Amino acid sequence: MIEAFLEPGVLVRHPQEPGWGLGQVQSIDDNRVTVTFQEAGKRVIDIRHVTLDYVGPDPRDDGQGA
Numbered sequence: 001m002i003e004a005f006l007e008p009g010v011l012v013r014h015p016q017e018p019g020w021g022l023g024q025v026q027s028i029d030d031n032r033v034t035v036t037f038q039e040a041g042k043r044v045i046d047i048r049h050v051t052l053d054y055v056g057p058d059p060r061d062d063g064q065g066a
Helices: none
Strands: 011-013 022-027 032-037 039-047 051-056
Touching: none
Parallel strands: none
Antiparallel strands: 011 022, 011 051, 022 032, 032 039
16 A cells, blocks of 8 residues: 555655665655665665655745744
């Protein structure tokens, strides 16, 4: 099942690979999600085996405005 939050542009983290840093979802093809991570580059994640952690559209936005 594809997580409801997964869509292109969303920011995520890989729970087993914290060193990869923040990732941005690029595309979703069935159970394969392509994510570009800050420290690991582009990776294809099979979400049947890994549940990505949702970070949000922009982790710097605290909802308070600038």
